């Protein structure tokens with residue numbers, strides 16, 4: 001496998017540091033609805049971790065929630081609500097959106113729950129001479145003390161402006177805040193430097209090392225985070241730890257609207273929950289994954305229609321495969337069947353090769369389309385059992401990574417269980433009413449269908465014969 005590393009800007013072989021791949025992704029600042037742009041980024045990392053699992057790795061994935069920030073405070077002041085209320089509403093809505101998008105994260109640490117750890121981290125940086133306190137009670141990172149600054153974002157000194165206020169008290173304009181002295185009407189915490197709150201970058205250095213250790217494999221986020229956020233995180237962490245920190249820096253490109261980044265601050269967002277309601281989570285995931293995670297994608301209803309019809313095509317292919325597996329010719333495959341099976345295997349190989357190549361989901365989806373074509377042009381007609389079973393396995397593996405066909409893949413087992421359990425409930429009522437004849441008829445009918453009922457004092461159970 002190879003993966004594009006922003007550090008060095010090249011495709012590099014993927015060799016994890018240990019037996020578990022550890023991944024940290026910068027999550028949202030919760031002051032407004034999560035939008036499609038966030039969804040793209042979060043689905044991209046979800047897909048990466050699912051693919052690594054398919055490839056046999058253990059994966060642990062941490063994605064933080066930024067619940068202390070200037071934008072949150074502004075929103076609270078503008079709306080007359082407390083910052084806690086704002087954070088509560090939007091973090092719930094974020095977690096719900098992740099759930100309906102089937103994005104799995106193992107841990108969602110919040111800044112407000114890690115203030116002590118953040119303070120200790122900053123104290124460590126001051127002790128090591130990488131940070132300084134100012135008369136206002138703020139603490140800044142001294143960028144000149146970290147010699148690799150600019151390497152991650154590939155930028156020279158004249159481009160290091162941090163876009164932060166109160167530059168006058170900094171030693172250099174490119175130093176950035178670790179701790180901000182509190183102003184009136186702002187939330188604050190006590191610290192060795194007085195009342196204040198953490199700057200943005202320090203939270204990710206603190207929480208990622210706390211949960212993933214002193215080195216980890218993948219650090220991700222959108223491309224807008226390369227500078228200054230990730231550059232600053234790296235400077236803080238490597239200065240503190242005294243050794244290299246993250247092995248692969250991975251960045252996703254943007255969802256745009258009329259070629260402009262979809263962004264809360266620009267006011268052009270489509271909330272995730274609205275788009276999921278309109279198109280469904282599976283169509284949206286297909287749409288996200290139809291382009292490589294490092295290319296910008298412009299939103300349009302037409303492209304969503306295309307994603308919808310791709311999904312429909314995959315669903316139809318599965319329906320054909322199901323019917324062939326159920327009723328197909330189980331006798332030994334014909335020469336033609338063997339040829340088809342080999343085609344299925346080579347399509348799967350292509351799928352893996354694409355995914356191994358920096359998670360090229362667009363090409364991987366093209367392989368699944370190719371498989372669907374094979375189903376419609378050969379398998380549907382030949383009704384060959386072996387190639388159908390193989391094709392179904394490919395679809396299952398594909399779905400374990402893309403998670404767009406859950407209902408179709410799980411249809412059989414789910415419905416069988418549900419049906420038999422319901423029948424047993426009916427039968428229990430019949431027996432309670434002493435209608436033993438009807439109850440026995442049901443038992444015999446199920447037996448003919450290959451389902452054996454076992455009655456006992458505790459109730460009835462069943463198994464496939």
Ligand SMILES: Nc1ncnc2c1ncn2[C@@H]1O[C@H](COP(=O)(O)OP(=O)(O)OP(=O)(O)O)[C@@H](O)[C@H]1O
Pocket residue numbers: 026027028029030036037038040041220221222223224225252253254255256261262263264265266
């Ligand atoms: N339009 C987008 N396309 C892809 N990823 C995005 C987009 N907007 C934000 N992200 C990513 O989502 C994650 C959470 O973002 P965060 O809440 O910090 O957004 P933000 O950039 O402050 O929001 P906004 O730009 O909407 O004000 C980050 O990794 C960010 O890079």
Ligand SMILES: [Zn+2]
Pocket residue numbers: 025026027204229
């Ligand atoms: Zn971060």
